[in-house]
Amino acid sequence: MYALVDCNNFYASCERVFNPNLRHKPIAILSNNDGCVISRSDEAKVVGLPMGAPIFKWETFCKEKNIHVLSSNYPLYGDMSNRVMKILEHFTPDVEVYSIDEAFLEFRGFKDYDFNDYGNQIRQRILQWTGIPTCVGIAPTKALSKVANKIARKFPDQTHGVYVIDSEEKRMKALKWTKIEDVWGIGWNLQKRLKAKNCHTAFDFVQLSDDWVRKTFSITEWKLKKDLEGVSEIKLDEIKAKHAIATTRSFEYTFSDLENIKERISTFATSCAEKLRKQKSSCHVIYVTLSSDRHKKDLEQHRASKIISLPFPTDSTLIISQQAVSAVATIFKEGIKYKRAGVIVMGLVPTNNHQIDLFESENPKHKPLMHAIDGLNKKYADYKVKLGNQDLKRTWKMRQERLSPRYTTNINDIIKVK
Template sequence: MIGLIDCNNFYVSCERVFQPRLEGRPVGVMSNNDGCVIARSSELKALGVEMGTPAFELQQWHDQGHIQLLSSNYELYGDMSARVRNVLEEFSAGVEPYSIDEMFVHFDGFESAGIDALARTLHRRVRQFTGIPVCVGVAPTHTLGKLANRAAKKLPEYAGVCVMQADSTATRHILAGTAVSDVWGIGHRLAEKLALQNIHTAWDLRHSDPHAMRRRFSVTLERTVRELQGTPCLELNDEHRPRDRIMTSRSFGRLTGELGELREAIRQHAQRGAEKLRQQASQARAVLVFLKTNRHRPDLPQYAPSVVVELPEPSDDTRPILAAAQQGLEAIYRRGYRFMKAGVMLLDLVDTNRQQLSLLDSPERAEQRDRDHQLMATLDTLNERMGKGTVRLGVPRQNAAWQLRCAHRSPRWTTQWQELRQVKA
C-alpha cells in the first residue's frame, strides 16, 4: 500500500504555526517580489480570491485589515517540509517527496488490517509534532493514492483520512464521483478526447481497455488505467538522481541597468549553482548566462541576450565557474536597458567520479586539483554548519535592485538565530 500525505494550505499553515493570531483569518501568501497570490487559506478562498490574483488588487482589503497578505518565506517552508518528512519516516518503510507539500509514503511489510490505524496515527502525529494539518490517502497505487487523498480532503465523512482498497464499494463510489479530468495526469484536452469515447469519470476510465488506450492515446494513459485497476505502474523520479543541467535565476526586486548590480546577481547565482553541482557530485563543462528585460513594459526598450562560455575543463569549483559567468555577462551587457531578471545555467554535466583526465596531466596539476577540492569542501562545510552564505566570494550590497522585494515576509523562525521567536518574561 502507498500513502499520499498532503499538507493543507501548506504555506499558510507554516505561517500559522508561529502566528496563531492568523487562525481563522483570510490569509494569502504572495509570490517572489510580492507579485501575486500563490497560496490561500480556506477563508481567503471563500472570499472569491483566485490563485494568481495580483497583489495590488487586494491591497485595499489588506490595508483595511480584512485580509492578511504575507511575502513568501521559502526558507521557513522548506524547513517545515523537512520536519514533516522526518515524522513520516518514523512510521513508514520509505518516503518519496513529490513536492514541498506532498509526500508518498510506502507501507511495505505492514499488515493490511492495521493500515487504517497507522494512517490515522500519521494524520495525528504530523499535526502534533509540526503543527501542520494534513490529509492522508492510502491505496495500492500512486494514482489511487492521489484520489484517496482527494477524497480525504473533500469528503467530510473521511475526516482527513481515506484508506482505499482496489475493489470495494467505497472505491467505486469515489471513482464514480470523480471527473476524469481530476485523475492524476489527465489534462483538460485529454479529458475532452476521452469524453468522445464516453469516458467521463475515473470509474469509466478504470473499466476501459488498457491496450486500446495505449493504441489510441499513449503508454502513459495505459499505465494510468492499470493504476486505477490496482496494478502499480508508476515510479516517481528519484530525488537523488543527478540533474542534467542546473539553473539558478530570480527576478529582481526592481528594474536595473547598472552593471555593478548585475555582476552581484550573476555572482550569487554562479556560486549557488556551483554548490548544487558539488551536492550531486557533478561537474560542468559550460556556463550559460542570460539577462531579460520586462516584456510587459512596452514603453522600455527590450533586450534578452544569452551566451554560453565553455570552461577549460569540467569543474565544480566556484572560482572558474564564477569567472566564466562574469565573462559571459561582460559579453552580453548593453547600456540603455533596464533588466528585470538574470540567471546562470550550468551545462553539459558529467559525473565527478567518472571524469576523464588528460594523459598529459602533471603531478603538480593533480595536487592542485586535490587542494581545490578540499577548499570547496571546507567552504561547503562551513556554510552548512554556520548558515548559508557565511563564506562566499564577494559581499553583496544591501538593498540592491536584484534582491527580492518581500516587504511582508515573516521571520525565518526555524533557520536564523537572529530571527528566533522571543518570549518576554
C-alpha cells in the first residue's frame, strides 16, 4: 500500500502555527518580490481571491475582504517541511518527498494493518508535533493514493482527513468521481487529446486499451493507467544526484548598472557551488543568463546568455563565481533595465572520480578552503563567510514588505512568552 500525505494550505498553516490570531481568517501568501498570490487559505478562496492574482491589482479587494497578505517566508516553510518529513519517517522507512508539502509513503510488509487508523495516527502526530493540518490518502498504488488524498481533502467531515481505497468498489467509485484534468500526471495537452476521445473521467481513461495507450502516448501514460487499475507500476523515486543545478532569481528592483548585476551573479554562483559540494559533484560548464523586464513593453528589451566551458571540473566557489561574473560582463548592455538573472552549472561529474587534465587543474588550496567555509557557514547558519564582491547583509535581495518572523531558524525571531 501507498500513502500520500499532503499538508493543507501549507504556507498559510505555517504562519498560523506561530500566529494563532490568523486561524480561521483569510490569508494570502505572495511570491518573490511580493508579486502575486501563490498560496491561499480556504477562507481566502471562499471570498474569491484567485491564485496568481497580482497584488497591486487586488490590494483594495484584500483590504475590503480583510485578507491578511504576507510575504513568502521560505526559511520558515522549509524548516517546517523538514520537520513534517522527519515525522513521516517514523511510520515507514520508505518515504519519497514529492514537494515541500507532499510526500509518498510505501508500506511494505504491513500486513493486517488498519490503514484508516494508521492514517489517523500520522495526521494526529504531525498536528501535535508541528501544528500543521494534513490529509492522508492510502491506496494500493501511488496514482490511486493521489485520488484518495483528493477525496480526503474534498470531504473532511465524512473522511476526517483520511481516506483508504482498499476495495474494488471504492476504486471504481473514486475513478468515476475524479475528472480527467484532476488525475495526477495528466497535463493540459494530454487532457485535450483524451477529451477528444470522450475520456472525461479517470474511469474513462482506464477503459482504454493498453495497446492504444502505448501506441498513442508513451510508457509513462501506460504506467499511469495500470496504477489507476490498481497494478503498481509507478514506484517510489530514488534520490539521485542532479544533472544540472540552477539558481535564477528576479531582482528586487530593475538594475541598469553592471556592478549590482555582478554582485547578484556572484551570489547566484556561490549558491550553485554550495549545492555542487553538497551532492559531491563538480561542473564542466557554467551557463549565465540575463534578461530585462518583459512585462514593461515600453522599455527596450534585451535577453542574453553565455556558456563557459571549463578546462577541468570544479566545485570551487572562487572559480565558478569568477567565471560567471566575467561572463555576465560580456553580455551586459548599457541602458537596459535588467530584472532577472541566473547561473546554471552543467556537465556534472563526481568530485572524487573524474578525468584529470595533464596540463591544467584546480588550485589545490581551493578544496580545504571550501571545506572550511562550508563548515563555518553550517555552524553559524546565516552564511557568515562570503566573497568580497557579495552583499554582506543578504543572500537574496527580494522585496518582502510583509514578512513574518523566522520563528524557527533565527534566534532573534524566537517567540517570547510573556
